[in-house]
Amino acid sequence: xxxxxxxxxxxxxxxxxxxxxxxxxxxxxxxxxxxxxxxxxxxxxxxxxxxxxxxxxxxxxxxxxxxxxxxxxxxxxxxxxxxxxxxxxxxxxxxxxxxxxxxxxxxxxxxxxxxxxxxxxxxxxxxxxxxxxxxxxxxxxxxxxxxxxxxxxxxxxxxxxxxxxxxxxxxxxxxxxxxxxxxxxxxxxxxxxxxxxxxxxxxxxxxxxxxxxxxxxxxxxxxxxxxxxxxxxxxxxxxxxxxxxxxxxxxxxxxxxxxxxxxxxxxxxxxxxxxxxxxxxxxxxxxxxxxxxxxxxxxxxxxxxxxxxxxxxxxxxxxxxxxxxxxxxxxxxxxxxxxxxxxxxxxxxxxxxxxxxxxxxxxxxxxxxxxxxxxxxxxxxxxxxxxxxxxxxxxxxxxxxxxxxxxxxxxxxxxxxxxxxxxxxxxxxxxxxxxxxxxxxxxxxxxxxxxxxxxxxxxxxxxxxxxxxxxxxxxxxxxxxxxxxxxxxxxxxxxxxxxxxxxxxxxxxxxxxxxxxxxxxxxxxxxxxxxxxxxxxxxxxxxxxxxxxxxxxxxxxxxxxxxxxxxxxxxxxxxxxxxxxxxxxxxxxxxxxxxxxxxxxxxxxxxxxxxxx
Numbered sequence: 001x002x003x004x005x006x007x008x009x010x011x012x013x014x015x016x017x018x019x020x021x022x023x024x025x026x027x028x029x030x031x032x033x034x035x036x037x038x039x040x041x042x043x044x045x046x047x048x049x050x051x052x053x054x055x056x057x058x059x060x061x062x063x064x065x066x067x068x069x070x071x072x073x074x075x076x077x078x079x080x081x082x083x084x085x086x087x088x089x090x091x092x093x094x095x096x097x098x099x100x101x102x103x104x105x106x107x108x109x110x111x112x113x114x115x116x117x118x119x120x121x122x123x124x125x126x127x128x129x130x131x132x133x134x135x136x137x138x139x140x141x142x143x144x145x146x147x148x149x150x151x152x153x154x155x156x157x158x159x160x161x162x163x164x165x166x167x168x169x170x171x172x173x174x175x176x177x178x179x180x181x182x183x184x185x186x187x188x189x190x191x192x193x194x195x196x197x198x199x200x201x202x203x204x205x206x207x208x209x210x211x212x213x214x215x216x217x218x219x220x221x222x223x224x225x226x227x228x229x230x231x232x233x234x235x236x237x238x239x240x241x242x243x244x245x246x247x248x249x250x251x252x253x254x255x256x257x258x259x260x261x262x263x264x265x266x267x268x269x270x271x272x273x274x275x276x277x278x279x280x281x282x283x284x285x286x287x288x289x290x291x292x293x294x295x296x297x298x299x300x301x302x303x304x305x306x307x308x309x310x311x312x313x314x315x316x317x318x319x320x321x322x323x324x325x326x327x328x329x330x331x332x333x334x335x336x337x338x339x340x341x342x343x344x345x346x347x348x349x350x351x352x353x354x355x356x357x358x359x360x361x362x363x364x365x366x367x368x369x370x371x372x373x374x375x376x377x378x379x380x381x382x383x384x385x386x387x388x389x390x391x392x393x394x395x396x397x398x399x400x401x402x403x404x405x406x407x408x409x410x411x412x413x414x415x416x417x418x419x420x421x422x423x424x425x426x427x428x429x430x431x432x433x434x435x436x437x438x439x440x441x442x443x444x445x446x447x448x449x450x451x452x453x454x455x456x457x458x459x460x461x462x463x464x465x466x467x468x469x470x471x472x473x474x475x476x477x478x479x480x481x482x483x484x485x486x487x488x489x490x491x492x493x494x495x496x497x498x499x500x501x502x503x504x505x506x507x508x509x510x511x512x513x514x515x516x517x518x519x520x521x522x523x524x525x526x527x528x529x530x531x532x533x534x535x536x537x538x539x540x541x542x543x544x545x546x547x548x549x550x551x552x553x554x555x556x557x558x559x560x561x562x563x564x565x566x567x568x569x570x571x572x573x574x575x576x577x578x579x580x581x582x583x584x585x586x587x588x589x590x591x592x593x594x595x596x597x598x599x600x601x602x603x604x605x606x607x608x609x610x611x612x613x
Contacts, residue, residue: 010041014196015038023168025191026168027146036049039207043211044208045211059163061163064085066094070127088110100138100142106120111150117169118169120171122173140182147192150188150192208246213231216250216251234267237267248270249266250263272405279406288314291356298349299352301515301516302513308510309336312335331431332428337508338450338451338453341457344512345565357448363406364410369416380395402442405445423498455491470487480511484511524559541593549600549609552599552600557575575606594613
């Protein structure tokens with residue numbers, strides 16, 4: 001094995017694969033992470049892909065690397081022997097952007113050059129076509145001609161004495177995705193070789209982090225030091241990112257005077273474009289510490305669910321969500337799965353979390369998953385693929401999170417979503433990111449995700465095909481929780497065959513209890529007070545309820561454990577809000593006035609006995 005081969009063993013796999021197969025392949029299609037920088041020895045140092053290609057070709061006697069792109073045309077990237085490229089292409093070609101027929105002639109000039117070893121890189125080749133599946137005649141002619149060149153090319157003997165071999169003059173297409181060129185070219189046979197260029201793995205990102213830290217003078221840490229551990233954490237946080245992204249993040253940190261231990265903040269700024277970290281604000285910790293009584297007042301009768309939710313919020317504020325994982329910094333800040341009967345406060349608690357953490361209604365985003373029961377509904381979340389209607393609009397979920405990265409997102413009644421829609425949550429829950437139909441990456445690392453479900457409350461009777469209750473208010477809370485948890489497990493594992501999604505929820509499944517009659521009374525009083533407060537705030541009219549009127553209202557709003565607090569609210573609409581609106585409208589109540597409610601009479605519609613004061 002010669003010296004160069006030993007060097008190449010430490011180079012990127014795509015360079016090794018290309019350099020080792022030049023004797024059998026006339027063309028290469030490099031797809032994927034082709035815009036990155038790649039670590040090469042010694043050092044290591046990082047080079048753009050085309051520089052890596054030239055360094056891989058040059059030892060085999062290649063005299064020039066020519067570059068073509070659809071905007072600037074032909075240019076000389078590198079040359080080992082002066083004039084080699086111009087001699088093969090002819091005068092006036094370098095620096096020009098030829099027409100389609102002239103481009104085909106130059107492809108042939110390189111591929112069939114018999115006097116010199118040359119290579120041609122067709123950069124931004126994805127932009128040579130509008131749609132690979134619907135080629136224009138000119139596009140079809142170009143790739144058909146390229147395929148013929150691959151089949152008719154002849155390898156040429158040459159190279160230095162110690163590396164004499166018959167090698168092709170390769171045409172190297174650089175594309176973003178492997179479907180960006182016609183499928184029949186990609187699968188044409190042995191002469192055309194597709195090579196995937198992957199994103200850097202953890203080891204490569206760790207090496208790049210240390211190299212960049214030294215380059216920018218942040219640190220030069222010894223092994224097992226705090227600085228080294230900070231750089232390793234930085235490498236884990238940049239999962240799914242390019243080496244070039246790491247370079248920009250370290251540059252951003254250096255420009256802002258940050259040290260190695262502050263690189264996580266630089267990652268967040270680079271990903272989200274937001275410098276202020278709402279999770280680290282002192283007032284947030286104070287709100288969470290003092291929020292227990294407020295949450296209990298907002299969501300009545302759910303002490304266990306509130307305490308579990310507060311634990312997860314405290315964990316999120318400390319940045320410990322998913323701390324047991326290899327890359328905890330990329331996961332969502334918090335994940336909650338609320339299960340249990342309807343009308344017991346699941347959605348209300350999610351709204352309360354948004355108000356507690358972020359203090360504004362805009363931070364709460366709700367998706368009713370019954371609207372996502374069709375297979376194609378996932379396009380609404382992340383956007384339609386290129387070429388489909390609605391592609392330009394982007395996804396409802398991804399677009400909203402990019403606008404405001406600090407959010408509480410509620411996915412209501414998750415069991416009603418199509419299984420293919422559920423698959424989109426796997427990447428969000430594990431990696432904290434999602435790539436939409438336009439190729440843009442959205443990060444969920446600062447979000448709290450809340451899923452709600454009514455699983456375990458009803459089952460379908462095989463005989464009548466009707467829904468019957470599985471649990472009721474007469475059961476002990478522990479028995480209800482056991483049945484609901486088992487049903488949730490069975491639904492994701494057996495029915496949907498998605499045990500991996502259930503595992504992502506982990507121990508964050510919170511089962512709500514049935515509302516007791518005592519709690520129902522508190523909910524009734526709270527909703528009545530909300531109605532009275534709304535009238536005063538919006539119309540500056542004071543509404544007074546006598547004890548008799550309140551008792552009449554309560555009698556007309558019977559509590560049903562099956563419907564929970566939502567049933568009370570529905571009853572109040574007919575028994576109180578509608579007749580109250582009628583009284584205010586008909587009396588033409590003026591701001592500053594008072595309306596005293598003496599009693600509530602039955603009938604259809606319900607009427608109020610009222611007098612102005």
